[in-house]
Amino acid sequence: MKPQTAHIISHTHWDREWYLPYEKHHVRLIKLVDELLDRLDEDGEFKSFYLDGQTIILEDYLQVRPENQERLQKHITDGRLLIGPWYILQDAFLTSGEANVRNMQIGHQDSKRYGEPSKIGYFPDTFGLVGQTPQLMKQSGINNAFFGRGVKPTGFNNTVSDGGYESSFSELIWEGPDGSKVLGILFANWYSNGNEVPVNEAEAKEFWEKKLADARKFASTGELLFMNGCDHQPAQLDLPEAIETAKRLYPDMEFIHSNFPDYLKAVEDVMDHNNLSTVKGELRSQHTDGWGTLVNTASARVYLKQMNQEGQVLLEKVAEPLASFAHVLGKDYPHHLFTYAWKTLMQNHPHDSICGCSVDEVHREMVTRFDKSRHVAETIVDDSKRMIAEAVDTSGFAAYGEEVLPLVVMNMSGWSRTGTVSVEIDAARLYLREGFTLEETASRMKDIDLNGRELVDDQGNTITCQMEDLGLQFGYDLPDDKFRQPYMCRRVRLTFEAVQVPALGLRAYACVRRANTGLPIAPESLLQGDRVLENEAIKVVIHDNGSFTMSDKASGITYRDLGVYENTGDIGNEYMYKQPEAVQALTTEELQANISVLENTPYRASVEIKHDWEIPASADDKLDEEQRALVYYPERKAQRSNDTVILKLRTVISLERGGKGLHLETTIDNKAKDHRIRALFPTDLNTATHHVDSMFEVAERNIEPASEWMNPSNTQHQQAFVDISNDKAGLTVANFGLNEYEVLRDGRNTIAITLLRSVGELGDWGLFPTPEAQCLGEHVVRMELIPHTGDGITAGAYAEAYQFQIPWVVCQTDVHGGVIAPLYTPFDWESQELAFSSLKMNEQTGDLLLRWYNMSQQSTDLTIRSTIPQQYFYKTSILEEESHPLSSEEKGSSVLQIGPCEIVTIGIRR
Incomplete structure (x- = not known):
């Protein structure tokens, strides 16, 4: 009989920033790698070390120690330092699908500068895992996933319990919604179960008796995994000596300084797959008591989530x-x-960064990074849109005379789009190089006549447009071939409805002067008084308390009591929410609102709703006592303070003439601490499940939690939207950077969206005050309510929710000829079930890559056409390797079948 084998893998789990700011962790990393390289240089006894699955460790180290690059290269080449496959270890639910794809792509690219990436699906401490992970791993050439959370109970300071496992063993089969399967390895005793192995025989005997028993309790084979490392753990450099001690103590066992590839091969060689449990879909710790899921990191420091969503959308969707x-x-x-x-x-x-669960210094630095990334993306957008606009044929507008101001509206979503566009353009511009004095330059611009102007589309139709004079403005050009060119201009803001701008395409308009205006009769107002908004799809009636009723004309369903706000105390931390015991939630249901019309145009109507809401100023003094005593948050007894402050809420609800949903923008002036604010949207739809946008998936989740669930709160993660629907009707609530929701078990299936959560400590294993996590000051959040018939896919509600994330792009240009028609798209695709995800270019091949994912659990056909000169289409993986051409019935088009929940990437060879 083969003896049992203890596979001891050296590693460190490296949170770049967490309870210490980045640079303090950085200094510790430099020391760790310095010492590790010295040990690896000495001899071959120290076999290997796993660099936590993220290549950014190499960047961080070489930033300070560039002279050691050859030493790193040698040990990576020799297989003693295992790197990749990721660039960073990301949170799963708070980062987009495309961000995860770029993470894998860049991790592979960086790894290949040194050798090959380790094909390990590494998620040691990710706070739950999305259902599409197996498919993403398989498309990356990875057949496994190592993880520590999602299928077992985890408590204070990452302690794990023996019960509540969804798998019979630490080895399991993990199956995604598309049917992809990988071998899952659960760190059942955490990723530190082999940490600090003693060299001393007496200490080693005590250590191994416990550790071997713990591992055998869950392993399905005699191949036992021991992770020699933990968070920011220095490498155990005397591990070879400790292993020799273990061999002497247990001659009937084999102890090896192992690595993940060798461990996987050993397990695969002896494992009986028929004995393993199959776990399907998302891993969200639902079969636990609900107190240790860390789900409320989705609402910690909401401003970070909003900045992240803006950054992701700007890069991948614009x-x-x-x-x-x-x-x-x-x-x-x-x-x-x-x-x-x-x-x-x-x-x-x-996870410790985007989850908002670090010390304040960490999150201040994050804001700077968000700004830096956004500034680069904005520069790319500006350069690209100018190039595109210059290629659009606007010569047709020359018929309107010399004072023509063309502009090009671009829709970078994957669906045709109609909506309100607002853009600032220069009605006239005078460069300072012309030699006029500043006074004369300013005077000439102030004298520009803006009367008699109107907006026309590419067909000459007059478009109802609001023009706002922004007055004299300073600006400058930065030419590629000369010094900066400052100017003064007369700037105006145009707001109008852009109609049927094609997917991934554009439409040209022009602001022109016409003496004999051909203005059409303006459509009827969308407002009836100051309380009713109505278009062809929906009717909204606002009530005295600021809540509203919304009637969906297609389904005949009316949704009532929408837009009530809820406020509760929060005596938890950045990781988890805890409402004080026996304290009722406050709502605006009985609070009088101040309601007034903000905008009334033919294309959009907006109503402003204001609340001045008296709420408790904070928790009482007992919270501070309990925090200092490290009382585990579910056991806290603190209450809300008797002192109060005024919470000011300003809500603007807007309805567009061609809109499918109602837009909400809420401004919160937060002066309170230790509390949570949510918006409530009762659906009154009878259903046991709901749908929610996740990474490359519209996931279905139960409204009632599992029987093991004890936490009164059942909040969950979302990305773009959450939807409740039955066979006849549904309500989709789209959001922008509001990643936490709950479907209340209140008899009405109310969708509750967390808008703001204020807490004062990090939580987890000690006391780390985080006063900035109270999020004092002004916050602005955006949502869209989209009623629909049937399911959200076929009704187009999900496509609308995805478009809600993506800004319009508009560029002013001049009158010129061009190779692009004024109404144009380079791509045309058809499939009701698919969601468009990305369009980018591959650096190695120069091919264009387009990606979709199937929102449904049924197969569907994708028809794609392109006017771009090309050789052929081909299907590839998320790593974008070249592949064989797809069959095509006609030049420039292809039809292929997409499997249920499949993520499909199509390359265009040019």
Whole structure:
């Protein structure tokens, strides 16, 4: 009989920032790698070390120690330092699907500068895992996933309990919604179960008796895994000596200084797959008591989530497709800038960073990184849109005379789009190089006549438009071939409805002067008095307390009591929410609101709703006592303070003429601490499940938690939206950077969206005050309510929710000829079930890559056409390797079948 084998893997789990600021962890990393390299240089007894699955460790180290690059290279080449496959270890639920793809792509690219990435699906401390992870691993050439959370109970200071496992063993089969399967390895005794192995025989005997028993309790084979390391753990350099001690103590066992590839091979050689449990879909610790899921990191420091969503959307949904479009027109695709921008953004994606569960210094630095990444993306967008606009044929507008101001509206979403667009353009511009005095320059611009102007589309139709004079403005150009060119201008803001702008395409308009205006009769107002908004799809009635009723004309369903706000105390921490015991939630249901009309145009109506809400100022003094005593948050007894402050809420609800949903923008002036604010949207739809946007998936979740669940709160993660629907009707609530929701078990299936959560400590294993996590000051949040018939896919509600994330792009240009028609898209695709995800260019091949994912659990056909000169289409993986051409019935088109929940990437060879 083969003896049992103890596979001891040296590693360190490296949170770049957490309970210490980044640079303090950074200094510790330099010391760790210095000592590790010295030990590896000495001899071959210290076999190998796993660099935590993230290549950014190499960047961080070489930033300070560039002279050691050859030493690193040698040990990576020799297989003693295992690197990749990721760039960073990201949070799963708070980062987009495309961000995870870029993370894997860049991790592989960086690894290949040294050798090959380790094909290990490494998620040691990720706070739950999305259902599409197995498919993403398989498309990356990875057949496994190592993880520590999601299928077992984890408590204070990462202690784990023996019960509540969804798998019979630490080895399991993990199956994604598309049917992809990987071998899952659960760190059942955590990723530190082999940490600090004693060399002394007496200490080693005590150590191994416990550790071997713990591992045998869960392992399905005699191949036992021991992780020699932990958070920021220095390498145990005398591990070879400790292993020799273990061999003497247990001659019937084999102890080896192992690595993940060798461990996996050993397990696969002896494992009986028929004995393993199959766990399907998301790993969210639902079969636990609910107190240790860390789910409320989704609402810690909401401002970070909003900045992250802005950064992700700007890169993947705006800058990359625009740069791809511009490249087709002859502009270089800025791969280097995209890599830099993505890396800078992803440095905010580790769980302790994007989750908002670190000390204040960490999150201050994150804001700077968000800004840096966004500034690069904005520069790419500006350069690309100008290139595109210059290629659009606007010569047709010359018929309106010399004072023509063309502009191009670009829709970078994956669906045709109608909506309100607002853009600032220069009605006239005078460069300072012309030699006039500043006074004369300013005077000439002030004298510009703005009367008699109107907006026309590419067909000459007059478009209802609001023009706002922004007055005299200073600006400058930065030409590629000369010094900066300052100017003064007369700037105006145009607001209008852009109609049926094609997916990934554009439409040209022009602000012109016409003496005999052909203005059409303005459509009826969308407002009835100051309380009713109505278009062809929905009708909204606002009540005295600021709540509203919304009627969906297609389904005949009316949703009532929408938009009530809820406030509760929060005596938890950055990780988890805890409402004080026996304290009722406050709501605005009985609070009088101040309601007034803000906007009334033919294309959009907006109503402002204001609340002055008296709420407790903070928790009482007992919370501070309990925090100092490290009382585990579910056991705290603190209450809310008797002192009060005024919470000011300003809500603007807007309805567009062609809109499918109602837009909400809420401004919160937060002066309170230790509390949570949510918006409530009762659906009154009878259903046991709901749907929610996750990474490359519309996941279905139960409304009632599992029987093991004890936490009164059942909040969950979302990305773009949450939806409750039955066979006849549904309500989708889209959000922008509001990643936490709950479907209340209140008899009404109310969707509760967390808008703000204020807490004062990090939590977890000690006391780390975080006063900035109270999020005092002004915050602005945005949502859209989208009623629909049937399911959200076929009704188009999910596509609308995805478009809600993506800004319009508008560029002013001049009158000129061009190779692009004034109404144009380079791509046309058809499939009701698919969601468009990205358009980018591959650096190695120069091919264009388009990605979709199937929102449904049924197969569907994708038809794609392109007017771009090409050789052929091909299907590839998320790593974008070249593949064989797809069959095509006609030039420039292809049809292929997409499997249920499949993520599909199509390459265009040009």
